[in-house]
Amino acid sequence: MKTLSRLFLLLIFLLLVVGCSGNETSSEGNEKEGEEIELKDPAEVGYPDEITYWTELVPNVAATSKSLNDVAAYQELEKITGTKVEFKHPSGEGTDITEQFNLMVASGKLPDVIEYNWRTVPNGPDHAIEAGTIIRLNELIEHYAPNLNQYLNENPEVKKMVTTDDGNIYTLPFLRGDESLMVFLGMITRQDWLDKLNLDVPSTISEWEEVLTAFKNEDPNGNGEMDEIPLVVQLNDFKNIGAFVGAYGIHAQFYNDNGTVKYGSIQPEFKEFLTTMNSWYEKGLLDPDFAAIDSKLMDAKVTNEQLGSFFGFSGGGIGKYTGLMEDKNPDFKLSPAPNPSLKEGEKAATGHLEHAYSGMHSAAISGSAENPEEIVKWLDFAYSEEGHMLFNFGIEGESYEMIDGYPTYTEEITDNPDGLPMTQALGKYIRASYGGPLIQDKRYLEQYYELPEQKEAAKIWGETAENKINLPPITLSAEESEEFNSIMSDLNTYYDETVIRFIMGEEPIDNFDDFVETLKGMGIERAIELQQAALDRYLAR
Incomplete structure (x- = not known):
């Protein structure tokens, strides 16, 4: 019965994604797509009094905290902005998070902020905007997120990554601020x-x-x-x-x-x-x-x-x-x-x-949010100099000290008195160790890696890798995504089983040509065409 219930809710979710342009959430979202709303004077926009915020509570934080409200960075942020946050944390890991995300969207009861990998949602982020699930952020970022806006303008390749083929910016992103943070x-x-x-x-x-x-x-x-x-x-x-x-x-x-x-x-x-x-x-x-x-x-x-x-x-x-x-x-x-x-x-x-931006742990604003300008301003604080220090290093005098201009973690982090491993000690104070709407600082990693081998x-x-052949973070259109997923679902099952059989000798290597022909028969050449179209659009952004 539980399985049938989940399938029913997932069916509702797919119907909502395909055709919720007529529902209440959609009309709210379309009114807030940037160009269609009357933007307020930035000088008149303050921080929100309260917001609701959906995000995963990762294991290294859950080990010491029931909610991100218990994390020192957010406690300090509330003192600075006056904003009270009601965090909503789904339980479970991996596919459970995806399932609970889908069920939440299907319910139509959306919080103000939803942190997720929106780049990978069914039918893509452009369709999520069109459906009113989330809103376009371009103009809101330009007006109310001066810190993020400056960073994106100074880093046009990153801006291209966070922009869809239709020209929409859909999240306040988690960004890796240095190449040393991109290989691990x-x-x-x-x-x-x-x-x-x-x-x-x-x-x-x-x-x-x-x-x-x-x-x-x-x-x-x-x-x-x-x-x-x-x-x-x-x-x-x-x-x-x-x-x-x-x-x-x-x-x-x-x-x-x-x-x-x-x-x-x-x-x-x-x-x-x-x-x-x-x-x-x-x-x-x-x-x-x-x-x-x-x-x-x-x-x-x-x-x-x-x-x-x-x-x-x-x-x-x-x-x-x-x-x-x-x-x-x-x-x-x-x-x-x-x-x-x-x-x-x-x-x-x-x-x-x-990539500097992969989509993970980035924050979108739902079509249900009543004060998107204020929320964008609140989220932008993490991209400011003060917010950058707060979310990468925590509280000065507690989790770090400035030594010769370098934010140095204290023994509270490096040799925790309660015996916590460094990952869990960091989880009590910061977000840079696992992501979020912020720019990750390489000085965090320099200290997290205690061993010279790391x-x-x-x-x-x-x-020792060229990496010139790696695809950039391309996105498929809603129609392409549906077709691509339909092809790759069965193809990946066959692929995984057959490749394992090749390696284990249960399938002779001489049958490799048959393997290739089977993949072609299952639609791999059409999948390549869809990826090619997405790459062409990305390069033309």
């Missing part, structure tokens, strides 16, 4: 194992095979058993980010070849990648659990001294496991490894690289 995922290996076996950190595919073979055969954990697992790379690591695939000059998914969109997994180079992965799997170099491993199993493999290398985060990988193993094995040491290439001295075609990781991963 890559290959990680056991440096202490390399040292024991007199091996260098691998940088090419052939060097990786040599290292993985040594990890398997030469007992680097020293327990006298051949229980080492040389490598874990999961499906999404190479499918969505390009781990190892970039060595072959392509991305596994859609990529930009000098203005032409291609789909990497139907290229001959992807067959070469699959051949290598199948070979490593057959030789016992790739974890047999790679297709089904979860975070708990990954933790167990690392802390049980079994795993030699993996694709992971600089913070949640290098930092996390170094901390967990500090008392258990003082010799334990992880190092970042370059994005591998086929030849020494070459760069991988692609690796992990976030600081080195962003540099190594960033410098």
